[in-house]
Amino acid sequence: MSNQKKRIVKIEPLKQMVNVDSKLAWKILEDAIREIYNQNVSDLSFEELYRNAYYMILQRFGDKLYSGLVTTLTKHIREVSELIEAAQGDLFLEVLKRKWEDHNKALEMIQGILMYMDRTFIPSTHRTPVYQLGLNLWRDNIIHSSQIQTRLLKTLLDLVQRDEQVKLYLGEE
């Protein structure tokens, strides 16, 4: 009985340490990704983030890191898509473009801190590299979102039409 207890006491800290570490590492990275999207990058330490991502891969928590990344990115892109949908009139295209640029910039940074995952984990498990993953998620959640898709198409067509009209008008003059 006491044997059992003692053994648990002996093993658990070790296990916990590993778990906490990978949890902690992911927490740090998750927060950082949020900050990156909020454009508060100047306070972030690349060294710290890279180190944590490196640690997770090295200790074979790659799956956790990857799935966490997918979840976080998806969540964030969904938020962005709501913002874009909420944009009124002419602002729509502007917001879309700005968010797209932000997304690209953020992706580059995320790719930077997850460089080691791109280098080791992704080729060995045949998954989508970080940057490509970000682009895919953008495409699936924003460009293919029913509201945005139709609206984008309509807005673009409208613009083209307006352009044509202007040309026509100018040509007539």
Next chain:
Amino acid sequence: MERPNNNKPPRNTMKMAIPTAASSSSSLDNDRSSGELRALDCNLTSLCDHIQVEGFNSGSFSDILLQVMGSTYHLHRLILSRSSYFRNMLHGPWKEASAPIVTLHVDDDNISPESMAMALAYLYGHHPKLNDNNAFRVLAAASFLDLQDLCAICTDFIISELWTSNFVSYQVFAESQDYGIHGERVRNACWGYLCQSGAMELKEVLPKLSPQTIHALLTSDELWVPSEEDRFDLALYTLLAKGAFLKAEHTEQGSSGSDMVKGNSIASNSLSEPLTDSTKVDLKDDNEGRKTAHNILVELADCVVDFHSEASDSNLQRGQQASCSQSTVETKISCNMDQPASSNNLEGIRTSCSYAELRNGAEANRMGGCGMAMEGPSEESYQLDNNIWLIRDQSRQCSPATASCNGFMTNEWGRCGISSTSWGGRIVGRRQENSYAKGICGVPGEEYDAFINILEGGSLLYCNMSFEALLNVRKQLEELGFPCKAVNDGLWLQMLLSQRLQEIGADTCKNCCLSSMACACRQAYGFSQGATVSGYYMHDHDRNNAPGNPGNIYIADSAQAEGNGLSRPVRVHVRGPIDGLAGIGRGATFVPAPAWPATRFVFSRVPFGLGNRNCQQSLANDEPEVRAELNGDMSGDGLTALVGLSQGGGSSVPIHGHQTERGYELAGLSVAGPSSSGIPLQMAESQDAIGLEWENADSSAISLDMKTPLRHFPPFRFGVEFEDVHRLSDAQVKHSPEVFYAGSLWKVSVQAFNDEDPQGRRTLGLFLHRRKAEITDTLRKIPMYVDSREKVTARYQLICPSKREVTVFGSFKQTGTLLPKAPKGWGWRTALLFDELGDLLQGGALRVSAVVQLV
């Protein structure tokens, strides 16, 4: 940068590769004279020197301070940005981008300050000075800093310097952490080395490996081991040594372990103290006292049960284990009573029990562990009496080993105690024997399961062992408490294989093989009509085993395929879906792999954990497309060729002498051949068709009978070694000793060639030979039967494991190759390049693992 080099051999591939890699500079280079180039070279050298000396060594004009692992470096952003790690850090919008001081924290234990310094120096052009101790550390540092070139340098070094002495550390290094492609390379090298030398030079290392690796290795066809018997010995050795090794590890943790022991022994103490006291007294008497002791011991066993329930132990096996211990105790006691007047109970035990001699170090250590357990608080009351082992062994798991083993005398009790109590906390296996064996070997749960898999789960192909060897194996396994199911099945399979072969042999037309492959009666091979017994191989020897009326059996009509009304000589009837001759012939002939019953198997392989990514040779004998691949195999890539080798060996072989015949054979086999082409194909088809119909007819009921195709029997594996192959002169041949499998004698040969490689390099050919077994043969392994056909169809692989890679020739996905008549062999003339032999040899010898399966 390309430099002109007149000595370079004209190698087109190189020429093609270099300009694309450095196209911008090479086009310029072409315009320059050699003088200019030399000046440029000079300039580059002085630049390098400047950067190394002024930049790294003295840190002049430094624009960044790097603090890492207790050292401070005055470095330069420009140089650091060679590493994409630093480039990302210093280039992005991060905190570090503009910071004058950057501190790196390192979590990886493999990185040492020196290795970090070396990696940074590499950025400045210093070449790393690698040795055994720092190579993997530098690799870790380089991997962290994303210096791929340095990683490659380190891995090359590690692979070239991989020896028995450092094997474990590299294996652990590569297995436990993910260093990406470089870690993978190290791991592959370790695997290749392990396959090559696991049975010999690396034998001592095996127990230190992870159970996954051990399982993968002992299962793998790539492991070079002379025979299946040796493979078994190796597995057994590893199991026993592993137990000893784990115990030894336990000793090191002794101080922490003893705490747990105490708690436990106090608990058991309170229950058993009165009993043991009386036992002690009683046992010092003679026979009469023994009876009392017997009773008391039974009580003790009960007591153990009580203890368990009091400990609120939720083990389902408790009852079973307790009863086991009880019965064991009873038998042992009675056995003691047969010894009339031994004054000492201990002596009685020692002499009367068959287990008294300690079979291995594991056991000794375990007993030592028990001795240590005595150092608990209740020491005095126990020290003198062995019966307390029954109780004390509850603490077995935690008890550290000591050198002072009074436990040597008590192994019988130790055993009882273990089987009854030591697995209190966990559910270890389905069988009672499992826990029993577990205790004996001192190998805990996960590890033990791996060994169960190895010894009983299809890693060892028992059916290819000789009868004597099987008996021996069975004895050893039974002593360890293994169920031996796989061994028994192996014997059955052996019988079935021999019966099947004799049947096929009798069905094969003699004339066919002798005259022409296209002979019409060849179809008899596939149970077709019109064949008569007279023209067939049928020896007296065969007749003994053959059924009473051969005509009934061998002359087939189309209805035979249903296979219902036939009285076959050996037919393993319904053994239930779970309990059959596992995996063999049960239904799955044309069912895709997932449908294969995943229960107990004799022979199918299951991927097991890590460490075997590159070694799983799927046998794929159930893939429906195999028939189509016959053509591909025969006409192939030109590597496969028939060679004539003179039986005596050593002398040069007149290749031209066989030229015509070879041409004929090739024509006869390849589909392009005019008239004979369809025959092998047809043969295969008719065979398959029968298998299919049989399968439809009664797939539910019969697990294996005489119509099971040969390819459903496990393949045969053996390993051969060729000394001094690099000294072979052209066309010289070396033969391995012959081994018996499926009524034939098999061997591998190597032959040196200088005219086979299109680029004129010397090559080493690898060939498999087969001839009829002879009954008079007085090999250690006496052939039990003869496959009397002149030619047989088989699929086979020849595997050369090495640190560089595991080179596999041949495939098990094909239908099979018709092997030529002895003494000729079939194989690959350009298997290996002489230039590469240095990487492949182990102590000057080339090791080849061969896998053969008749189809």
